[in-house]
Amino acid sequence: FTSLSILFLSIAATAQSVKFNNPAITDKYTGDPAALVYKDKVYLYAGHDEAPNDFHFYKMNEWLVYSSSDMKKWESHPVPLKVTDFKWAKSDAWASQVIERNGKFYWYVTVEHGTVHGKSIGVAVADNPLGPFKDALGKALITNDMTKFSDITWDDIDPTVFIDTDGQAYLFWGNTACHYAKLKENMTEIEGEIHHIKLPNFTEAPWIHKHKDWYYLSYAYEFPEKIAYAMSKSITGPWEFKGILNEIAGNSNTNHQSIIDFKGQSYFIYHNGASKPDGGSFRRSVCVDKLFYNKDGTMKRIVMTSE
């Protein structure tokens, strides 16, 4: 081999190792992916986009769950949770996240409240990651009346949950502003005050993760949405803005991310609206791409790949 052919071979190998066959989920339209690594599998929770092609808003009545051992082959499981499982809610299975604590699985969801004006956050619980999940409280965990931050009715959406190394759990959420609060050990009650974080052009979709000794707060930035992020040495901040992580995702005005490490590789999971023939902002599809870190802990921009 000449040194030139070795260079070409290594470029080809790198390109191939980055490539994924997106969308990852093709049996249904899915949005707002939230991945959970548990034992040797990844569980992928997502909202089911049920809007017909001529309906130009979200129609979402249930959440779905898929599992995978390799991030490529995804097994679909029975519907684990519906809006109707929350008797106090009336519609809108919007963004959510599941976390495990002491062998129980807690699923934080966004729904439209039946009596309190606007979106609220509820929590369901199960003994295994595939459910069945049941409403843990019989009422909302967070409502618009509690946050008292803005008059918009969709301020309390998009929960992301994180358990720090000292065992303290935190819930972050929000639209227009990012809020956070501690969760009690039981994972179903807020402890103390609700705090508000200032982040440039925050739209929605916060996701908290930790990699090595850095905390990352990624979120949907502007509208149509890109994904940007901030970093901190502490879960309570201060957060330093680090810029754009992912560009607008094909044909979708939202771009909702989930970030995990699995079997030695980091992944960026999101949705786009590019599925043929009828994909779009309300008929989204979950995609998976690899994520890479720089030596200083910052994240490299995502290279979105398709088949």
Ligand code: FUB
């Ligand atoms: O899927 C409904 C809403 O769209 C989510 O709650 C937001 O994050 C955006 O993706």
